[in-house]
Amino acid sequence: MIAGILWILVMGFFVGQIARRLGAPSLMGTILVGIVLGPQLGNIIDESILNNADELRTIAVMAILMKAGLGLDREKLAKQGTVALRLGILPAFTEAITIAIAAMVLFDFNWMTGLLLGCIIGAESPAVIVPGMLRLKSKGWGVAKGIPDAILTGSALSDVFLLLLFSLLLNFLSQGQLDRLSLPFGIELTALQLLPFQVISEIVLGVAIGYFAARLLVVLLVGQKWTQNQTQEMLLAACLALFLVIFANRWPHFSGYLAAMAMGFFLVELDAPLARRLRLGFDSLWTIAEIFLFVLMGASIQIAVLEKTLLPGLLLLAIGLSVGRMMGWYLSTMGSNWNWRERLFLLPGNSAKATVQAAIGAIPLAAGIDGGETILAIAALSILVTAPLGAWAIPTFAPKLLEKGAIDPTKVTVATRTTFLAAVDTSPLAPAVLTKTADLARRSNARAIVLHVVGEDRPQQVEELRQVARRWLSDIEHEFFTVNGAAAEAIVQLARDFRVTAIVLGKRGHQPWENVLVGSVSRAVLETSEIPAIVVEDESRGVSDFRF
Structure with missing residues (x-):
């Protein structure tokens, strides 16, 4: 196991840096390392690591969501009005519907299975989008109108919505019927009818729990001074954020991911000096977590299955992006102060797939759902195509499509050498x-x-x-x-x-x-x-x- 961890860290780092020096995103190199070291080719990564890949991915996603929360700007979000909220629902929903229709034609799926695939592919990747948006904030691109903040918030909300819909559809396809809930006065609601209330509940409770977690952290670290240095502060904050994510799996009435992100956001509002110190700590943690996340993604890709669905899968992704998601982007930014260049930036800035697809892409196959093997292959294909493309396109097109504004060093780490x-x-x-x-x-x-x-x-x-x-x-x-x-x-x-x-x-x-x-x-x-x-x-x- 230790040898496997060394292979992941050393090879992931160096191959990622080689990719970066060649002008490609470093995650392309780390995903390639995962494919080579994984069971499909080299079979070097220890089986115990692969068996615990979901838990390791959870730690990495927690780190990136905390970074996102610590980098959000309340004033910029307030200026955007409902844009961030619409970005959290409309692009994901329209893409999921479009992919469902296309899958019925290309793969002969039924409507429910196609929509299940749409929920998987429509989710956005915090592992790609969050570092990309924080990098733009640190350089000032789009910050005047709060574009990176709107994309960050919308990305988190869209994943809440699609993950709920995914679990509902998985339940139906496994059991053949939707659960029903009996209410007083003889009222009965199906799980589908309850979905809007569940979405609102998960968002509201996630934000509320994140707020109270931030208050608790400020009391412990600033009021009671339980820690003596920055490392201890970061360790305690990371443990609390990870607890929120894990507890949400046991008590699925709030979004653990949203709670972790909200905790970071409220820490900035409650105690900015503490937030700055934690931001530096999570920057360091993400350096290691990023390597594990993308190497394990590469290791989970099944090359043999991928070959069978390559061309129709690429066509499906192109239809979902160019028709479904672009329709959602247009509806989300109607009435906003975004110009056409800034709306066009959503194409590279808000379309990367990776984290969610790696986490849930194999669940339909494990649940015995017809077409599960194809769903897994398309999920892997979406990672291979959109994650490197998004990581490259965000910094490449931002200077061409966005306006540069003043950098707020209280929200992001500005990379300057003293x-x-x-x-x-x-x-x-x-x-x-x-x-x-x-x-x-x-x-x-x-x-x-x-x-x-x-x-x-x-x-x-x-x-x-x-x-x-x-x-x-x-x-x-x-x-x-x-x-x-x-x-x-x-x-x-x-x-x-x-x-x-x-x-x-x-x-x-x-x-x-x-x-x-x-x-x-x-x-x-x-x-x-x-x-x-x-x-x-x-x-x-x-x-x-x-x-x-």
Whole structure:
């Protein structure tokens, strides 16, 4: 089992990175690894891992839903009005109906079996859509109108709706009749008639439970301070989110996925600093979970069955997407402030299939439903076609179809590297400046730029200064630069070129005859630089014994 996990992690990572360097989505590489390592070809993955694939997928989906919730923007969602709600129902519903009709023609399915297939294929993949939308938010694409937020919310709601309909149809096809519920006054309702009430119940209860879970987490982590570091905070939050997902399987009156996503959303509203720390933790967790999710997806694909339904399956997917889903997109965005380019972006941004199809695609076959083998093959085909295509198309078409707006760093992790510029000379202040720079860099996992403005220094002094910088910054990623010219101008210019976070420099005095970075230089930097500067004062302790 441990060897299988190592194969998944190592091969999944490296092949995924190779795919990324070739210009393809990394998940294409990880899915390919799953096919090669799985029982269809290499049979390297241990059977115990494959038997527990559903549980491992649940952990991965929990991580991505928490990331989605922590990245939602309440103000942007409020501006969209009913667009997000309509995106949660109409595209999935129209695609499911269209696929059901097409399956009756292409595969000779009956109406109920075709609709069962439509529910599987119509579901959207949080594993592809959530990272894609959060990446757009971190770069500002479509954020002014809240387009990524609307797609994220709609994706979660659509899965709630289709999973409920799927379970209802599966029940009917297995038992041959719909369950009936007797109410007071002699009223009887079938499961189909109860479906709208079940959808509303799952959504309302899911949001409510997510809210109370977020409140509980804030009380434990902020009010009672039960944890001592960020890792413990993330561990407790992940356990609570996973409990919501698992408990929903035992008590199926609320959506566990929606509850996990709602918990992340309300954490941002209740305690933004805690949400920011958790966002960083779930970013790291997703790095590992993503590999497991897509490798196990690849391992579950049955190549032999896939070959039999390749061409009609591709035709079915094309009909569902180009007719059913596009009709739903049009109806969802009617009356909104989206222009035609932004509506067109829904084609790459809201059509990826992966997670739900991997989770429920094999259930009809296991339940003995006629056509179950074909349903599984089309579910696998939808993953192979739409997941890589969606992961590639989202970042590719967003700059062409969406407008770029201001990034809100309180909702997403903005990928910027912290850099400090240490301006040093051959005076005894150099170790103090380097010590301060190293301390700041270690606190924020930053890199350092060391700058020495060459005056009348001898080459031996410059080399000694380079060795001192190497010693004090030995565990910090750093570069050493020497330039000629006016000290203050050179410091400010290099800081701009490297877009540093802050400048660290020394201030020893105001005597113009001293050939060091004296007060006049530090004062000039403070007056001319728009980048914050940290000035290290001349103190005897720790620096007086340093000489070149």
